[in-house]
Amino acid sequence: MDIDPSKILVRYNVAKEKAQSPEELAAEMFPTAEPARSICAAIFDGEEDDVIEGLEKAIEGGADPIALIDDVLMVGMKITTDLYDQGVIFLPNVMMSADAMLEGIEFCKEQGGSSPKPKGKVVCHVAEGDVHDIGKTIVAALLRAAGYEVVDLGRDVPVDEVIAAVKKESPMMLTGTALMTTTMYAFKEVNDRLLESGIKIPFQCGGGAVNQDFVTQYELGVYGEEAADAPKMADAIVAGKGLAQLKETFHKH
Structure with missing residues (x-):
């Protein structure tokens, strides 16, 4: 039988499908x-x-x-x-x-002569004992690029300094990165100290050593698999999402 090829559905537009740089x-x-x-x-x-x-x-x-x-x-x-x-x-x-x-x-x-109002303020740090700051630097750059004010505490930041900065700056979110497994336990301490002070802000944790199973062990922790998750989380907070909704959105189930 004769088949009219023009009547056959073409899934892709082959002409447009050529690889684009x-x-x-x-x-x-x-x-x-x-x-x-x-x-x-x-x-x-x-x-x-x-x-x-x-x-x-x-x-x-x-x-x-x-x-x-x-x-x-x-x-x-x-x-x-x-x-x-x-x-x-x-x-x-x-x-x-x-x-x-x-x-x-x-x-x-x-x-x-003036600047636009930032969308919000975020404190960033690398865990105490850890000097690898490329991840944190990327997180801070992406947050700034998305219109947030960033207070960058640097690398190897003692827990006391993290807590003091959060109390002083009243940020919408705290981020922490750790590359070494030995240093990521500082995040649990930061979490506990924040809760003792009655501060319940999302604490976005990421970096080579960190995984979701570890971060879900403490109440304020939200796991950020990639640096690009940080501005997305900040946007979600601005849009009114709370801690539970952030975990629901960013954690793999």
């Missing part, structure tokens, strides 16, 4: 208008000088420097983080983009 995928997501498009491209490429140059053009054209932070810089950063979430690009790309975007934010603040 990360740059091509990003280019499809950039705003169409200039100079926003060039600024977003410069953020994606991690080119700080080009970001500033694009911002200068935008401001000369009458754009409000502070509005550019939300309307262009954050838009460009979101393209990078979305592609990272999809596994198209990798963490070094995200870090380069975050650096370029943060430079842009500082420039806009200088030009505008």
Whole structure:
């Protein structure tokens, strides 16, 4: 019998299915208008000088420097983080983009004479006894890139200092990273000391040594498998999610 091939459902559009490079995928997501498009491209490429140059053009054209932070810089950063979430690009790309975007934010603040109100404050630290701070540095950069104020306590932070900082800063969330199994037990102590003080904020824990089974042993702990989970958790808190809902959302069941 004759079969009309045009009537057969084609699952994929083969013409469109050819492999696209990360740059091509990003280019499809950039705003169409200039100079926003060039600024977003410069953020994606991690080119700080080009970001500033694009911002200068935008401001000369009458754009409000502070509005550019939300309307262009954050838009460009979101393209990078979305592609990272999809596994198209990798963490070094995200870090380069975050650096370029943060430079842009500082420039806009200088030009505008004020800064946008941060979405919230987060205290970050590396567990006592642990000097590996790359994970914490990434967490802090991604939180800043998402519009949060970060109080970075650094690495090898004694439990007393973590508790003192939380009491002083009243953050919406605390993050802790640990690469060594011997140091992650400090997280349990931080948890207990916070509860003794009547402080019940989400305590996001992650890093090479840490796993979900360990983090679920203490009340305030929420396991963050990846650095990119930190801004997602912060956004969830801003959206009104409590500790139980965070665990429900971010823990694998």
